[in-house]
Amino acid sequence: MNKTVLILISFIFSFQSLNLQAQDAGTILAKMDKVMFFAKDKQADVELKIENLKKGKVTEKRAEIYEKGTKKIFRYVYPKSDSGITSLTVSDNETYIYLPLFNMVKKITTSSSLGNMNKSDFSLADKPAISYSESYTPELVKTTENSYILKLTPKNLKNPYGFIKISVDKKYYYPHEIEYYGKDGKPIKKATYHFVKLNGHWVADKITMFNENKGSRTTITLKNIKINKGLPDSMFTKEGLKKKKTR
Amino acid sequence: MEKLASFTVKYKWHIVIAVTVITLFFGYNLKNLKVDSNIIDSLPQDDPTVKLFKEVGKEFGGNQLGMIILQSDNVCSKQSLESINKIIDTLSNIKGINGITGLTNMVVLNADGDVFNVGKLIESFPDNEREADSLKNIVVKNKMVSGNIISKDGTVTAIIFAFNENDDINKVAGQVMKKIEELHIPEKYYFAGTPFLTKYVDLVIKQDLIKLIPLAFIVISLVLFLSFRSFKGVVLPILTAGLAILWAMGSFGLMGLKLSMVSNNVPIIILAVGSAYAIHVLNRIFQCDEKDPDKVVKKALKHMFVPVTLSALTTVSGFLSFIFGSYLVMIRDFGILAALGTFFAMILALTLVPALMDIFPEKPRNPDKNIKTKFQKYILTPLNKLVVKHSGRVIAVWGLLFLTSIAGIFMLKRSVSVSGYFKKNHPANIADRLMADKLGGSKPVFVIFKGDMQDPELLKTMKAAEEYMLKSPYINTAQSIADVVENMNKAVTGNDTIPDSKEMIQQLWFLFEQNESINRLVTPDLKKGIILAKFNDNGNYGIDKFEKYMNDWFSKHKNKDFSIEITGMPFVNAKLDKSLLKSQTGSLIIATIMVFILVSLMFKSIGKGVLSTIPIIVTVAILYGIMGWTGIPLDVVTVLVASVAIGIGIDYSIHFISHYDGEIKKHKNIKQAVANTMHISGNAILINFLSVSMGFLVLAFSEFVPIVYFGILIALSMLGSSMGALTLLPSIILLKNKNAKDE
Numbered sequence: 001m002n003k004t005v006l007i008l009i010s011f012i013f014s015f016q017s018l019n020l021q022a023q024d025a026g027t028i029l030a031k032m033d034k035v036m037f038f039a040k041d042k043q044a045d046v047e048l049k050i051e052n053l054k055k056g057k058v059t060e061k062r063a064e065i066y067e068k069g070t071k072k073i074f075r076y077v078y079p080k081s082d083s084g085i086t087s088l089t090v091s092d093n094e095t096y097i098y099l100p101l102f103n104m105v106k107k108i109t110t111s112s113s114l115g116n117m118n119k120s121d122f123s124l125a126d127k128p129a130i131s132y133s134e135s136y137t138p139e140l141v142k143t144t145e146n147s148y149i150l151k152l153t154p155k156n157l158k159n160p161y162g163f164i165k166i167s168v169d170k171k172y173y174y175p176h177e178i179e180y181y182g183k184d185g186k187p188i189k190k191a192t193y194h195f196v197k198l199n200g201h202w203v204a205d206k207i208t209m210f211n212e213n214k215g216s217r218t219t220i221t222l223k224n225i226k227i228n229k230g231l232p233d234s235m236f237t238k239e240g241l242k243k244k245k246t247r
Numbered sequence: 248m249e250k251l252a253s254f255t256v257k258y259k260w261h262i263v264i265a266v267t268v269i270t271l272f273f274g275y276n277l278k279n280l281k282v283d284s285n286i287i288d289s290l291p292q293d294d295p296t297v298k299l300f301k302e303v304g305k306e307f308g309g310n311q312l313g314m315i316i317l318q319s320d321n322v323c324s325k326q327s328l329e330s331i332n333k334i335i336d337t338l339s340n341i342k343g344i345n346g347i348t349g350l351t352n353m354v355v356l357n358a359d360g361d362v363f364n365v366g367k368l369i370e371s372f373p374d375n376e377r378e379a380d381s382l383k384n385i386v387v388k389n390k391m392v393s394g395n396i397i398s399k400d401g402t403v404t405a406i407i408f409a410f411n412e413n414d415d416i417n418k419v420a421g422q423v424m425k426k427i428e429e430l431h432i433p434e435k436y437y438f439a440g441t442p443f444l445t446k447y448v449d450l451v452i453k454q455d456l457i458k459l460i461p462l463a464f465i466v467i468s469l470v471l472f473l474s475f476r477s478f479k480g481v482v483l484p485i486l487t488a489g490l491a492i493l494w495a496m497g498s499f500g501l502m503g504l505k506l507s508m509v510s511n512n513v514p515i516i517i518l519a520v521g522s523a524y525a526i527h528v529l530n531r532i533f534q535c536d537e538k539d540p541d542k543v544v545k546k547a548l549k550h551m552f553v554p555v556t557l558s559a560l561t562t563v564s565g566f567l568s569f570i571f572g573s574y575l576v577m578i579r580d581f582g583i584l585a586a587l588g589t590f591f592a593m594i595l596a597l598t599l600v601p602a603l604m605d606i607f608p609e610k611p612r613n614p615d616k617n618i619k620t621k622f623q624k625y626i627l628t629p630l631n632k633l634v635v636k637h638s639g640r641v642i643a644v645w646g647l648l649f650l651t652s653i654a655g656i657f658m659l660k661r662s663v664s665v666s667g668y669f670k671k672n673h674p675a676n677i678a679d680r681l682m683a684d685k686l687g688g689s690k691p692v693f694v695i696f697k698g699d700m701q702d703p704e705l706l707k708t709m710k711a712a713e714e715y716m717l718k719s720p721y722i723n724t725a726q727s728i729a730d731v732v733e734n735m736n737k738a739v740t741g742n743d744t745i746p747d748s749k750e751m752i753q754q755l756w757f758l759f760e761q762n763e764s765i766n767r768l769v770t771p772d773l774k775k776g777i778i779l780a781k782f783n784d785n786g787n788y789g790i791d792k793f794e795k796y797m798n799d800w801f802s803k804h805k806n807k808d809f810s811i812e813i814t815g816m817p818f819v820n821a822k823l824d825k826s827l828l829k830s831q832t833g834s835l836i837i838a839t840i841m842v843f844i845l846v847s848l849m850f851k852s853i854g855k856g857v858l859s860t861i862p863i864i865v866t867v868a869i870l871y872g873i874m875g876w877t878g879i880p881l882d883v884v885t886v887l888v889a890s891v892a893i894g895i896g897i898d899y900s901i902h903f904i905s906h907y908d909g910e911i912k913k914h915k916n917i918k919q920a921v922a923n924t925m926h927i928s929g930n931a932i933l934i935n936f937l938s939v940s941m942g943f944l945v946l947a948f949s950e951f952v953p954i955v956y957f958g959i960l961i962a963l964s965m966l967g968s969s970m971g972a973l974t975l976l977p978s979i980i981l982l983k984n985k986n987a988k989d990e
Binding site: 100 | 361362363364365366701739740748750751753754755756757771772
């Protein structure tokens with residue numbers, strides 16, 4: 001469901017700069033986690049572009065997003081047919097959807113065994129719930145002029161990836177690139193990031209996920225990013241979903 | 248003719264060297280020969296049914312479905328579910344496969360009050376037999392899968408997937424079979440669907456050719472030896488046919504053409520037709536009373552040049568008739584390959600055979616022995632007596648046979664069920680029966696809607712069409728985007744209907760649009776959608792009835808805002824079947840006319856043209872009559888038998904008439920001319936008939952049912968046309984000249 005998109009938007013929000021020098025893989029990863037999970041709440045306007053490169057088909061959507069703690073709201077504004085549809089993700093397998101024409105909120109629970117069923121190239125497994133350090137065992141495989149290349153091996157065997165490789169900025173500790181590999185060691189997809197500085201924090205404003213095997217690419221662009229604006233808890237409830245305007 | 252005969256004698260070594268060089272050249276070029284079994288590629292691309300079928304393939308992720316059927320006591324047991332998982336994982340890693348659906352990866356939506364649960368049909372595997380039984384009882388009650396993915400008794404399940412339109416489907420099917428076999432899963436499993444059937448056809452034909460052609464060569468050699476009692480009498484016809492096959496295949500590859508399930512039979516046809524020319528030339532050489540080898544060869548060539556050339560040209564025209572107006576590329580290519588082989592066999596029979604016979608001359612035979620071979624003593628002499636004494640009765644018997652056959656033609660059946668081409672215990676046949684009996688059939692049918700796929704009117708019509716389809720005896724399962732919308736509406740509102748407003752449909756759509764499986768039902772631009780159904784007529788030829796049944800409904804539900812069309816593999820098969828019949832009928836007529844014209848021109852007599860075509864027309868009628876009376880169906884292979892019957896049958900007539908012509912000029916005595924013709928030409932005709940029909944009867948041991956029939960029918964047609972030439976022709980000649988005074 002669209003909560004994947006929501007999670008990934010929050011994933012981008014999570015990056016901020018920390019101008020510290022790393023000494024080993026664990027330290028580097030811990031510093032990257034601090035960049036990613038710095039904000040108390042976030043909001044932005046999002047443009048989502050899903051491209052089927054084989055068929056040359058492009059799908060575009062626009063939405064407002066809100067995030068506080070582990071909860072996220074995704075309110076669609078475009079296309080017109082989706083306008084007003086809102087999702088609230090409480091956890092990885094619990095999402096509420098509000099359909100304005102039916103004036104109904106439905107709880108959607110997704111089986112954890114389901115894996116990636118989305119049309120977009122992002123999946124829930126791309127980003128850990130709390131921090132990379134808790135979910136992965138890091139190994140520094142290479143140091144380049146500007147980056148540390150970390151190989152992260154999942155601690156939980158249920159993780160669909162065999163390992164991931166992250167290129168972490170040496171100066172600001174945000175990721176430039178994340179490569180995802182299968183259990184057989186074959187590359188699956190690659191995410192690239194663009195970061196901007198906002199109120200002294202580095203925040204990703206564009207993330208592109210390219211899946212060569214599927215021949216598809218998904219690009220998320222964030223505008224009007226706002227951080228730590230004190231979003232109320234009441235917003236992140238079933239009742240809050242029915243409100244037509246959040247801001 | 249004399250010049251050619253002198254040339255052959257003078258340059259015999261040059262001929263042998265040239266043949267060797269050409270053989271090496273074509274042999275080397277055999278590497279260019281490729282096989283293409285994809286029947287869709289062979290169909291004309293502008294045909295509306297094919298066009299629509301290909302459109303579905305392109306827009307909906309493949310039009311050709313593959314199925315792996317798993318059979319066990321309980322397919323919901325832990326072991327079977329693990330096997331299903333292994334198969335799905337293996338398929339996912341094969342390029343060219345998409346939309347894999349099986350029990351273990353099926354996503355279902357369960358609505359319970361305000362909660363939707365999106366999850367797998369089977370969330371966890373059972374640990375023991377009791378849990379497995381309980382899981383089976385739940386799964387077989389699920390309407391989405393029961394009778395479609397899993398049989399109602401829970402003993403059979405299918406993993407269904409689509410083949411990508413742009414990939415080499417035959418190659419991908421081969422990869423799938425290999426990879427699945429490498430899994431060594433303990434359950435019984437079968438491959439179903441057209442791509443696998445095509446692959447099986449390919450494999451069986453190849454295995455048959457490897458196994459049966461050498462056997463056919465051995466049997467033919469044996470018959471030739473018994474007939475000629477000479478080493479050369481065995482080797483030369485076989486060599487001629489073998490070289491002609493090699494030359495034809497080599498030049499076919501050079502032309503960039505591909506072998507298909509039809510042209511795979513050509514080596515056997517060339518073996519039959521090609522060896523005949525050498526047999527006739529050799530027969531003449533062996534029967535020659537000269538002692539000087541040069542003279543023997545020259546004399547034989549002088550006599551045989553016209554009949555052999557004429558026989559070959561008429562046969563070539565028969566095969567070339569497939570090129571004109573042929574619906575299928577594979578039939579056209581069959582015609583080209585068979586014509587090439589026949590032409591080369593003629594060249595070799597008129598050059599290599601006499602050249603070798605001049606280099607290695609046959610010891611002159613004892614004239615007494617020459618006069619009475621066993622064929623002549625026990626068959627030809629009695630036959631001659633019969634036709635001389637009872638020519639009227641002979642004609643009457645043939646007439647009766649002809650009329651009985653005409654009645655049989657009305658009972659002719661057609662078969663387009665490729666799985667039925669296999670013997671009952673072949674995996675392809677078992678798979679098709681399992682799909683038909685337990686899982687609603689294996690042939691996909693698509694009803695294509697073009698319009699706004701979120702239009703409530705269109706979706707309601709789609710749902711109604713689906714329900715109408717399910718009422719027909721040929722459709723057990725069907726699904727469409729209308730089902731998805733209706734199910735989602737039920738989950739949200741509790742109403743089991745399509746919403747009346749487009750906006751509401753759009754909001755429901757939001758809930759499932761990211762599920763990739765909807766790409767099998769609707770295009771991303773939402774302008775086209777399909778009802779995906781499985782057709783099951785249990786081989787009873789129901790497609791015409793079903794097409795009419797559906798078209799009646801479509802005509803009543805026309806709408807200015809959207810269009811409805813139907814296509815699918817059964818429709819393509821039906822089209823193929825009709826076109827085969829049509830082009831076969833056309834080419835039979837063309838072949839008969841061409842043969843008539845050629846024979847008339849060569850003999851400079853329309854009467855002789857008519858005379859020589861009579862036995863082949865009767866033979867073809869008898870052939871179809873036998874098929875009608877015995878229930879042998881017309882299929883993609885047996886439909887070609889008639890053209891071969893013409894090709895060979897006319898040769899017997901030509902040899903007979905040609906020889907008779909020479910005799911009548913010599914003796915001016917009709918009875919004597921007939922007797923001498925029966926004596927010499929009849930001998931060659933009998934040897935030819937026996938050797939080649941015995942060779943073809945070897946095909947009765949084929950694993951492929953059409954090939955079994957093909958072998959038997961060719962043998963029968965040869966019996967018909969040889970007996971026609973040896974009894975009907977002389978009887979007509981004798982009866983026609985009854986009142987003529989024999990000098």
